[in-house]
Amino acid sequence: MQSTASRPQIMLAHFVSVLLAVPALAMMTLSIVGVVSAPLGIGIALLYVAVPATRLLATGQRALAREILHEPVTQEYHPTDGLGVLDRIQHWAKDPARWRDVLWELATSTIGFTLSVLTIALFAYPLWSIVWFGLWKGLPDIFDTPYGDSMQVTSTAGAIAVSASGAVVGALLWWLTAKPIARWRFGLDRFLLGASRSAVLARRVEEVTTSRAQGADAAASELRRVERDLHDGAQARLVALGMNLGLAAELIENDPEAARQLLLEARDNSGVALQDIRSVVRGIHPPVLADRGLADAIRAVAVDLPIDFELDLHPPHLPPPLESAVYFGTAECLANIGKHSGASAGWVNIRASDDRVRVEVGDNGVGRADPNGSGLQGVAGRLAVFDGTMEVSSPAGGPTIVTMEVPCGQ
Template identity: 40%
Template sequence: MKERLWLEWRATRQLLRSAGLALASLLFLPVAVFTAVATLLVIGAGVLPEMVLLLRTTAGLKRREVENWTGEPVPEAYVPIVGGLSVRVRTAIADPGTYRDLRWLAAHFLYGWLLAYAALIVWILGLMVDGIWCGVLGHRAVLLPVIGRLAALDADWSRSLLEPSPDARRSAELAERVEELTATRAGAVAAHGAELRRIERDLHDGTQARLVALSMRVGLARRAYDNNPDAARKLLDDAQDQVQEALTELRHVVRGIHPPILTDRGLTGAVRALAAGSALEVEVAEEGLENGSRPPAAVEAAAYFAVAEALTNAAKHSGSQRARVELSRAPRALKILVRDEGHGGADEAGGSGLLGMRRRIAALDGIVQVSSPVGGPTVIEVELPCVW
């Protein structure tokens, strides 16, 4: 009996919470009407998107309540409200989810209170009738389980009102994907701009300066050749050294664009070369790459630079002596895992290069996941979609 009473009390609490949310609906509806009228008069346009976001939050609370009661989540589908004010207002008005939530809000105000009052009446009648029947017949009646059915009814009605249609869900997913691609494109453009500035800086500050100095030395050697051949020979020797240094810097710039080692050895060989040149003891494991077809060049380059950045960060910041790199081939993706046993605490905003890595990977519609709790380990997982 105690267990049954506990179940009915749990159902009652669910209905009381629903009634409380219905009270919030009573306060929200006049604000919604006022904002709608003010928007038509232009003076309330700035408030409308925020009101819709608040409406979504309120509906989200009810979705969680229904999920907690039934054990099944209630899906949601909203068009992201982003951009300038005019775009945000148009999105808030055009999104079918706004009207779906408003319809639920109005209906919930009615049935939320109705079901809560019904539960209280059932409690009173149930306790009274149970007391009478227990005294006369020696057992209790079964009125209280009706409360559980009332809570289930509240959940069913809310689910039917809040659950988006398949078309609305597809539209919201498409809008979310467009927003994601917009952000990805912006990140890719920023990463590309940063890369061009780096290449320009390397050429200007390094190679170009050495070529200017080389030109001056050759000019001095030509002037000194007739009168002082030894000095001219010394200048030409210095010029040759500068040519070698300029070529070395040019190779460094080229490696920053597309490492030649990728073309020569493939991704696995290039990563093994990175491991051999790392300050850490790096173990490289691969699965399904060496004997299969190679991924596209852009995917290989992104993967190579991701591993290089991860190993560089581990050597500089982790405090670890060892790292492990895993390369694996999935049906439609290339997967990379870099793990070090350092002290963790990697921060994307701390200038560690993780943000640039994420942008480079996102430009190819890839995913980067970083796990770096304080105390370690740090694990960086990269997944790049590709067709083998």
């Protein structure tokens, strides 16, 4: 992957890496001595200094690698809060991330240090060529052999030629090699300080397992909602419709007027039952979503609320199931704003970038929205089916901002 960091950023990162290499080597040495001398007791004290310091240094190098490579470089350590001295040492010894940090200390103080110094030297060489010319002018007898005894400079023209050629060649070499060397150097940091492949796969399996469970819960909840809506609405009216038709059949010969009234009532019940069924269908997949798309469907929801909304909707083309999940998640957030926020204004932004669609729903209400409430948990469950995430920021006094992201596979 090509680095997109600028060359000034790369140079700054190399300078910082060189500075970090010195304490990294010291902490590696301290860790080794601490492990060897742990049975004597003094090693435990050394480890209590070296291990946290190593993590601090590694965290700084991760930040540098992340800035240069423009890729996430993360690591998860085994938690040790609340543990005693010996238990904490044992947890450190069993944590693969801690050993990878020690291996990084070895690499950054050798290979990494060499690559960083090489880049710095290539950067400094053109400057040295110019400085050398000044030194030659002042002390020509001392600085007359810039490339050894095979090239002795005796004239100003020769000194200018040597200085200029050195500056040009050095600058060209630095310009051509700065980014490739940065990718190698900080790619090594990413490999050692990032999560191992097995850890990434284990975390992915855990995420998939969780999303499947959330998806199953969301599907079951949706089925219960549909069953409840049909039972309480359309089914009751259809039962009443059947009873009215039965009574009308019995009365049609002896009391035609009463039978007529029952038939009229049955007609009304059939219309209401049809409306109930349509309402259930809209809850499964609203016709406006299928007919007019995600942006217009969200506008239709926002228009019905007594709040001024600022809408900036630019959704990409999404598969119907994903589009439905985004719609219902947004609609649930808008409904919460209308019911609980006390807001006078809100906003909805939908953008797509880096193969993900990002939805932000916010309001200027009282805040304190509960992300563990049934409504927002249902939204999280819908999104989890598609590997989506939801974050809620709702401090007291507002604003409340719900951010949803799902892969869109563009």
